[in-house]
Amino acid sequence: MHGTNITMLLESKLRGESLQLLRKLGELADERGVDAYVVGGVVRDLILGVPTFDLDVVVEERGEEFAEAAAVRLGGSVKAHTRFGTAIMGVPGSGKVDVATARSEVYERPGALPVVTPGRIEQDLERRDFTINSMAVKINAGEFGRLLNLHGGYDDLTKRGVLRVLTERSFEDDPTRILRGVRFAARFGFTLEAETEQLLRQAVAEDRLTTVSGERIANEIVLILGEPEPWAPVERLATWGILDAIVAKWTVPPEAEATFVEIGRLASDGPADGGEAETWRVHFLAMLEPADRSVRNMIVDRLNAGRRIRTLVLELARFEDEARALLASDARVRDSTLHRTLRRYSPELLEFCRARWRGTPVAERVARYVTELAHAATSLAGGDLVALGVRQGPAVGEILAKLLEARIDGAVASREDEIALATKLARELDEGNKS
Ligand code: ATP
Secondary structure (H helix, E strand, O other): OOOOHHHHHHHHOHHHHHHHHHHHHHHHHHHHOOOEEEOOOOHHHHOOOOOOOEEEEOOOOOHHHHHHHHHHHHHEEEEEEEEOOEEEEEEEOOEEEEEEEEEEEOOOOOOOOEEEEEEEEEHHHHOEHHHHHHHHHEEOHHHEEEEEEEOOOOEEEEEEHHOOOOOOHHHHOOOOOHHHHHHHHHHOEEEOHHHHHHHHHHHHHHOOOHHHHHHHHHHHHHHHHOOEEEEHOOOOOOHHOHHHOOOOOOOOOOOOHHHHHHHHHHOOOOOOOOOOHHHHHHHHHHOOOOOOHHHHHHHHHHHOHHHOOOOHHHHHHHHHHHHHHEEEEEEOHHHHHHHHHOOOHHHHHHHHHHOOOOOHHHHHHHHHHHHHOOOOOOOHHHHHHOOOOOOOOOHHHHHHHHHHHHHHHOOOOOOHHHHHHHHOOOOOHHHHOOO
16 A cells, blocks of 8 residues: 555545645645645544544644744644644634644653654654554645555554554553553454554553653543543453553452443433533543542542542542432432532532442432432522511521522422511521520
């Protein structure tokens, strides 16, 4: 497949705007006397026929200078630069284009950031993670559509269905590729080519992941949990000891599969009344819950997790300590009690509980709260109570809380009922104060 032209594929699979944009960038490259390519995952997805919106372009000159010139020409804007000479260009109506300088990378120490020097496209493709991600398509006008398939990625993608690393040292150089490999294999239903699998397992056994920062690992886990069906990659992370290599004793048992499936089902039902849960966070709770508390804490520390994840982990422990037994009990639980107990939890935690304890009273009661009770409100507001003669101060809050309870339990059904109850409660409070 070296030298094949895939213009027809570009024409049929890319949106018209993206195709036009690539042609214009190719013409600009010609004028500047440089070679330009669309590269990596975009080429992979084009060949697979997966829709792609954002484009990754590599030029054999300084990427930010090319991007600036392109933005002036096309009326776009250049948003950001990175230290590797990458610019993100926005062109109205055509989406986002990452423009990078073709570069070679040398890893001096396993896991450390590589030493980067400008290079040719061939070197830029050599530094990539898997053969299926190492193809480029030239966009200069004269050779528009020429596929560079230097590492056999085309056949690995279309015939063999395998992930294959480019060098023996790949996982050692950048152990995040362990997590990327698991993610892509699951996404495309590919297997790891035999030697690649062996190298990956060896890198795990040699504890290569210890050299990777918490942020980078967390970032890869978020991407895995953002896949449409995250159980397959999570299961592999567990069974191949990858989680245990990130934090000792971290594993996810096979029983968690049903929780993952239920989380996916709840997410596809759309946001519940209790608010929209971010699904990857709900899945993260499912990865974490089977672990001991001390292991959970080590995980959030190792991943350098932010405030929202830390709060969720605390919420999980609080739910286990304070709410679960009540919700699991055979005794009648009043709606107002459910409301009071569950309103302190985030949509993510509640969705997790529905999935984790599916088919039990815990899930039923959480579902009742989320779908029926979460938005319960009184007709009267604080101002109305003051107008009825309640003295401003704590009494207002106390009466409102009691009105809400009565609303939820069905003891009052209208504004008039609330007025009657508020008046009675205010009188009782007054009498209480006098005596
Ligand atoms: P996705 O569809 O999940 O976005 P992608 O392949 O486009 O996948 P990106 O993370 O956007 O993923 O990376 C773009 C390209 O950059 C990849 O296709 C690959 O060629 C290269 N790349 C990204 N991360 C690495 C890495 N850790 N090591 C080597 N090459 C990488």
